[in-house]
Amino acid sequence: MAVDAWVVEGSFGLDRLVRVTRDEEPLGPGQVRLAVRAVSLNYRDLLMVQGAYDPRQPLPLVPCSDACCEVVACGAGVTRWRVGDRVIPAFAQAWTDGVPSRAAIRTTLGGPRQGTLRTGLVLDEAGLVRAPDHLDDVACATLPCAGVTAWRALAVEAGVGPGDTVLTLGTGGVSLFALQIGRMLGARVLVTSSDDAKRARVEAMGAFATRNYRDDPGWGRWAREAAGGDGVDAVVELGGAGTLDQSLRAVRPGGTIALIGVLDGVKTELAVTRILMHGVRVQGVLVGSRADLEALVRALEAHPDVCPVVDHVVPFDRADQAFADLARQRHLGKIVVQMPG
Ligand SMILES: NC(=O)c1ccc[n+]([C@@H]2O[C@H](COP(=O)([O-])OP(=O)(O)OC[C@H]3O[C@@H](n4cnc5c(N)ncnc54)[C@H](OP(=O)(O)O)[C@@H]3O)[C@@H](O)[C@H]2O)c1
Structure with missing residues (x-):
C-alpha cells in the first residue's frame, strides 16, 4: 500500500x-x-x-x-x-x-x-x-517529546516531590506538561507567559501563580518571592540564552535548572558565580528514554483526571x-x- x-x-x-x-x-x-x-x-x-x-x-x-x-x-x-x-x-x-x-x-x-x-x-x-x-x-x-521532557526534567532529574515549588516558562507544549506533572508530583507550579489571557487559563488549570514576563523582565525575583523567599526548587528552563539569568535568580540554593529549550536564543554572556555560589544544578535534558515514556504512561494511568x-x-x-x-x-x-x- x-x-x-x-x-x-x-x-x-x-x-x-x-x-x-x-x-x-x-x-x-x-x-x-x-x-x-x-x-x-x-x-x-x-x-x-x-x-x-x-x-x-x-x-x-x-x-x-x-x-x-x-x-x-x-x-x-x-x-x-x-x-x-x-x-x-x-x-x-x-x-x-x-x-x-x-x-x-x-x-x-x-x-x-x-x-x-x-x-x-x-x-x-x-x-x-x-x-x-x-x-x-x-x-x-x-507524549513522546513534550510529555517525556517535562517528566524527565521534574520527576527524574529534579526529583520534585510534595511541597516543592516549580517554575515553568511560557505556555507551550512542554510547559503545560510541566504544569500538569508538577501538580501530579505534589508541587506548586509557577508559570510565566507573555499573554494575560493565557495566564488566566493556566491559573484555571491550577497554576499557583503566574507572571507576564514581558511586563516584568525581572520575573526571576517574582518567582523567588512567590516560592517563599529562598527560591523555587526546580526551573523548567525553556527560553535558554535569553532567560537563564532570570532562572538563576529564581532558583533556590541547591535547586535544579532543567536546561531544555532555546525559545529565546542559544548564546549569551552569563555570570557563572550565581551557579557556583548557590550550588545550583544546571542539568541538560534531551527528552528522555523509552523507560521515561513508559513511566509517564504509568503516571497518567494513575491520574486519569489529567489529560x-x-x-x-x-x-x-x-x-x-x-x-x-x-x-x-x-x-x-x-x-x-x-x-x-
Ligand atoms: N531538550 C529537549 O529535550 C526538548 C524537548 C522539547 C522541547 N524542547 C525545547 O523547549 C522549547 C519549548 O518547546 P515547545 O515544543 O514546548 O514549544 P512551544 O509549544 O512552541 O512553546 C511556545 C511558547 O513558549 C513561550 N515562549 C516563547 N518565548 C519565550 C520566552 N522568551 N520566555 C518564556 N516563554 C517563551 C510562549 O508562551 P506564551 O505565549 O505564554 O508567552 C510560546 O507560546 C523549545 O525551545 C524546544 O526546542 C527541548
Missing part, C-alpha cells in the same frame, strides 16, 4: 514542506508496520524544517517525532506487539534506559532519522511503548498549516495533526 507523507525537500523552509506519495517500506525481522493515527508537533520540528536545528540534516526529511499508531503487521520474530495494538514511538529509538550513548542520541525520529508525519511507517519493535487505553489518539500523540492540553487539531492534508500555527505561537499546549479515518 502507498504511504502519504509530508517531506522537506530540496532545501529547508516552511515553503519547502510538500506532500508526497511513496511505496511502503519493507518489513524486516523484529520490526512492526504502523498505521499512524495522529502526530503532534514540537518546536524542534519547526526548527528542523527551517534548517535551524541541524543545517547538515540530509534532505528529503519526513519531520516530526511524536505519534500515536496502530500495529498493522509484525515482522518475523516480533514478540512485544500484536496486530491491533495501539503504540507510541519513543523519541530516540535506541535509547532504552539510563543515560544515552552518542549512538542512541543519533536515533531520534524527525531528524536524523525519518519522522512520523506520514500515514504509515516501519519501526523496530523495541522502539515502541503501549499507548494508555484511557487517552485518545490525539492525546497519546503528545494533555491540546490547543487544536489539524487534518493531515493541512499539516503545513499546523507548522504555520506553531510558528505564530498563539497556541496553549499542543498542536496535533490527525490522519483521516
